[in-house]
Amino acid sequence: MVAASEIRADPVRVSIRDLEKRFSQDVVALRGIDLDVEEGEFVSLVGPSGCGKSTLLRLVAGLDHPTSGKVARPGIDDVPGSVGFVFQDAHLLPWRTARRNVELLLEIQNIPGEERRRRAQEALARVGLEGFEDAYPRQLSGGMKMRVSLARTLVLDPQLFLLDEPFGALDEITREKLNDDFLELTRSSGLTTLFVTHSVTEAVYLSTRVVVISDRPGTVVDEIPVPFTERHRGLRNTPEFVKTCAVVSETLYRGMGER
Amino acid sequence: MRRPVTLLAMLAIVVAACGEKVEDDTISVQTDWFASTDHAALYAAELYGYFEDRNLDVEIRQGGPGIRAANDVATETATFGLALTENTILAAAEDVELLSVFATYQESPIGLMVHESSGVSDIEGIADLTVQIFPGQVFWEVLKHETGIAPVEIAFDGSMTAWAENPDWAVQGFATTNPFDARKAGARPRMLTATQLGFRSYAGVIFTRQSYARENPQAVQSFVEALQQGFAEFLADPEPVIEYINDKVNADFLIEVGEAAASVMQDLAVSQDTESSGLGAMNAGVWDDVAARMFDAGIIRSEVDASTLWTNAYLSSHGARVIQ
């Protein structure tokens, strides 16, 4: 593991420079992306569907390689378990219980069984699934499955948390509840988060900064800082919140017109 | 795979089979195998128009694997059938009343073919061989029961290839055709017919339902006469009939095989009975013997009175005169 002091020495967790990604000669997914994410930030990527925001997240995760440009994760590159990734759907193993699903990635790190079990139990408690350790995925609701999926990544104690529309498939109520619980989690553990969503409200509610990506080829249209320090249910109805959302939407439309 | 499905399917087949009755004025004959000189009496009568001479409209159907002539005659899908003495007796044991009216072979050419090199010449010698034979062959089951031999047995797949490769194997065969084929393939076969092994019965036996014979005595009479006439003609001069079978009926039946068969048939087709009663004749001794031995061997579960299963009544003794 990298010493905590070393990490603190460089507050930048993600550094993207002049990144381009082509899928073929004609299909350019991303172009000229520059983006920095600092420690403790919660950055949302919003953009029209097909703009390449998920591709960008995969590049940051190292699941894919850029055609040109650089993606760096200072201090945490090559540190196992330092990057956590959550997909749009829960993607649980149907043959494993909730606890054993959470243990999956710890098994890859060869963490002994006793410790695995303890940490999985803790992680499930953190996402509010105490008592559901032995449930199989098919016995859980969509929201609960997503919580297991979050726990599976949280259990790694990642330095960087990457989420690809994790609540997109859930109903409104479940989604808002998960938003609050998730905020609580990231806040309490000081997680650095990069969050892809197509919901402007969600982006503004969760983030410290919203990055708007244009229609394909994806470029950064603008970055909008979010001014609130406190998050609570009533926030969504305040004029400042609505105004911030309007700015983001405005930027979004600008990005779609720039074709 | 499911039992109800299997049974329903069978039922459907049975019902369909029952529905397919022959037309009243057509006489259909179901043989036991693809056309060959073993059916020479039928094809000769057809070739020379002996059926037409008697105003008979005859349709000869070739047999093959899975075709059991006795079944077809019993279910009235055929008027006449061609098989062995044993088949009429087996049918009788199942309460199917058939009547045999003509025997092509006085001694069945069916038997076992061994390699000359094995030196085997009798049933005791067979005990040490591996025997490739259609499961359930009566002559073989009877002989095994009576002698107590229990050689290794394999279901016969219709191919002589494995036999040719194994000098200590015996294979089921017909004396008329198989030894010739084997010799051509480079083997040195020795044919041991069922008779030589100790079980004499008739083969190429023509039979019909007893009820049909009762209701159509004239048709049966004319049909048997035509067979006798055709068979006599064939024995006197096999070539035209062989060519006819090869050319018009079954191109796979080669002329040279037919010629080889015809030379063997001269001996198998005649006996004292045919001298006195005409070609196709049978006698009570053989029928009673076969029936009794089948009962003793447990092949049929009830005793069968063989005397009602055959007759020489339709034969004309003049059929004997052409024999040289």
Place this chain on the structure above:
Amino acid sequence: MKRVVELIGPPLLVLLIVVGLWSLAVRVLGLPAFVLPGPARVFETAIVESERLTTGFRNTLIASTVGLAAATLVGVFGAVILSTSRVLERALYPWAVVLQTVPAVAVAPLFVLWVGPGLVSVVLVAFIIAVFPILANTLMGLVSTDPALIDLLRMQGAGRVAIFRKIRLPNSLPYFFTGMRISAGLAVIGTIVGEMVVGRGGAEAGLGYYVVFSATQLKTDFVFATIIVSTALGIAFFLAMVGLSSLVMGRWHESELRLDR
């Protein structure tokens, strides 16, 4: 217990109805026994021929089991090999399809030539018929894994072996059992077909041998008894696979859910 009744009740009822109709049809149509023997007569024959049927059942059971075991081993091993490489899969899978289309009855005589008659030849026929569903289904299970899960494991530095053990192998289980359920029945059919054309007689005779044996002797009731025993064996094989699959993965696989609701 109630579940067992619910499961077995309906098909059992169908069976009773079919046997009833069968019995009735024989009586009403007045069909001769050799065309369609009634259930009573078939049962009686089964008792009389019980020694042959027992021998046949035992030998067919042995050959089917060996054939299915061989098909399982080769099928699973083959699927694992093919799943490791696209190139291998593309090169070999078409040949597995060809293997499936080879008429096993037609090649049976060649087996006799190569490995001699009897058990080995019969098992080879069963094997040829049974191997493909296991291979094809297991392969599909091994490769049709959730790509997101694979990404997730790769991000944590998991290698091919770990991904195979944690994801691919368990993912293939339901597919594997689907293949097994098909192949279990096919192994019995293959064995019986093999016995019909290259099976041994006497003490080593299987049910397929007796199918031909009884048909040669025009004993339709014996043919029926043999078919029924063969079918029972096929059903037993199928049920064994169903039992095995719900034992292994009854708790989580969707297709098993209906049973514990």
